[in-house]
Amino acid sequence: MKTILLPKIQHSFQTEIPLPSSKSESNRALIINALAGGKDNLSNLAEARDTQTMMRLLASDDAVADVIDAGTTMRFLTAYFAVTGQQKTMTGTPRMCERPIGILVDALRALGADIEYVKAEGYPPLALKGFNFSGNNRLQIRGDVSSQYISAILMIAPLLPEGLVLEITGELGSKPYIEMTLKQMEAFGATISRDWDNTTLTVPAQKYEPIPYAIESDWSGASYWFSAVALSENEDAELELLGLKENSLQGDSVITDIMSHLGVKSEYTGRGFKLTKIPADAALEWDFTNCPDLAQTVCVVAAAKKVPLTLTGIESLKVKETDRIFALQTELAKLGTKLEEIETNHKYLLTPADELTAPTSIHTYDDHRMAMAFAPLSLLIDVVIEEPDVVVKSYPSFWKHFEKIQ
Numbered sequence: 001m002k003t004i005l006l007p008k009i010q011h012s013f014q015t016e017i018p019l020p021s022s023k024s025e026s027n028r029a030l031i032i033n034a035l036a037g038g039k040d041n042l043s044n045l046a047e048a049r050d051t052q053t054m055m056r057l058l059a060s061d062d063a064v065a066d067v068i069d070a071g072t073t074m075r076f077l078t079a080y081f082a083v084t085g086q087q088k089t090m091t092g093t094p095r096m097c098e099r100p101i102g103i104l105v106d107a108l109r110a111l112g113a114d115i116e117y118v119k120a121e122g123y124p125p126l127a128l129k130g131f132n133f134s135g136n137n138r139l140q141i142r143g144d145v146s147s148q149y150i151s152a153i154l155m156i157a158p159l160l161p162e163g164l165v166l167e168i169t170g171e172l173g174s175k176p177y178i179e180m181t182l183k184q185m186e187a188f189g190a191t192i193s194r195d196w197d198n199t200t201l202t203v204p205a206q207k208y209e210p211i212p213y214a215i216e217s218d219w220s221g222a223s224y225w226f227s228a229v230a231l232s233e234n235e236d237a238e239l240e241l242l243g244l245k246e247n248s249l250q251g252d253s254v255i256t257d258i259m260s261h262l263g264v265k266s267e268y269t270g271r272g273f274k275l276t277k278i279p280a281d282a283a284l285e286w287d288f289t290n291c292p293d294l295a296q297t298v299c300v301v302a303a304a305k306k307v308p309l310t311l312t313g314i315e316s317l318k319v320k321e322t323d324r325i326f327a328l329q330t331e332l333a334k335l336g337t338k339l340e341e342i343e344t345n346h347k348y349l350l351t352p353a354d355e356l357t358a359p360t361s362i363h364t365y366d367d368h369r370m371a372m373a374f375a376p377l378s379l380l381i382d383v384v385i386e387e388p389d390v391v392v393k394s395y396p397s398f399w400k401h402f403e404k405i406q
């Protein structure tokens with residue numbers, strides 16, 4: 001097993017982090033640009049493996065599309081290949097084949113896609129066999145498992161002969177990712193009407209325009225640098241995160257608000273955000289429904305700073321790269337921290353230990369965010385991270401950037 005030892009960082013840091021681009025924005029831009037018939041119009045595309053995989057599969061004539069472990073790539077490409085009538089087998093890692101996709105398949109079938117499950121009903125691999133428009137221009141879709149199904153359907157909706165009226169039913173999670181999809185569609189010339197009171201989105205049949213489009217830096221990746229400042233024992237620790245926009249398409253920009261309670265002040269500098277230290281609150285309660293990818297970052301900081309944390313809206317964590325709730329419970333226990341479900345309505349309580357015990361080593365469960373969320377613990381104690389290369393999924397240069405604060 002490969003590991004990386006992060007010895008306790010003794011000194012202060014004042015430096016810049018050239019953040020990578022957002023894989024979420026990149027993967028949407030790639031699909032919409034392909035549907036617009038655009039060529040080399042996109043700039044600052046993510047180095048993330050999820051995005052590199054999307055680019056490779058969009059350019060490939062192979063009958064098998066292996067997305068590895070990229071959720072957006074699986075969901076967005078399934079809709080794209082289905083509606084453009086391409087016959088493909090969609091597959092991925094064993095974990096990808098455990099992540100549900102039935103809601104998206106049902107929606108695509110209702111529009112006219114011929115899709116078969118190769119193994120288990122409701123899960124990849126999928127065999128896409130062609131598309132014959134059903135005449136349907138209204139669909140209902142559940143919003144409580146993954147917003148990626150909704151984004152996938154929305155992006156292909158302008159191509160449907162009669163457009164689409166999409167009604168989202170049940171609880172809606174990760175809503176900012178749906179707004180991101182709609183705003184990127186609009187950037188490429190699409191007109192959409194939103195009726196959020198009735199969770200109904202109307203997309204007329206129309207053509208996207210191929211336009212030059214630049215991707216912004218990744219706020220989810222930025223969160224680990226907020227952690228580093230929060231956990232530094234030096235009051236003058238300072239980081240400038242380059243490339244972040246003040247008005248971002250990414251819901252994870254809410255990390256500025258969350259971390260203002262956990263000891264980090266952030267100010268826009270015109271070229272990114274400068275982070276400095278401030279006192280943390282005594283306790284924190286946060287609903288992660290709109291920002292599930294931040295939960296691991298925030299749990300580790302709360303545990304290390306001994307801030308009791310109440311979490312809601314983390315149910316979707318169970319169907320991501322790993323069962324992130326189990327992974328967090330197991331690894332936080334190594335620090336003496338408890339993470340327990342306290343009510344049947346999915347409320348969790350994180351209770352930090354009085355003294356932070358040094359973990360033997362942090363298991364990362366094939367999950368990039370486990371590695372990156374636990375790395376900043378090395379501001380306080382020695383940490384060993386198992387399989388550190390998992391970070392390539394979203395942030396291949398993470399360890400190179402981490403050296404800047406070591």
Ligand SMILES: O=C(O)C1=C[C@@H](OP(=O)(O)O)[C@@H](O)[C@H](O)C1
Pocket residue numbers: 023024025072145146147148151173174177292293316
């Ligand atoms: O649309 C996107 O780019 C994403 C949506 C979220 O997934 P869910 O909608 O499944 O919560 C998020 O966790 C994922 O990292 C990226």
Ligand SMILES: C=C(OP(=O)(O)O)C(=O)O
Pocket residue numbers: 069070071072073293320321369394
């Ligand atoms: C959940 C994630 O990605 P995906 O669902 O696209 O695999 C993530 O990057 O944290």
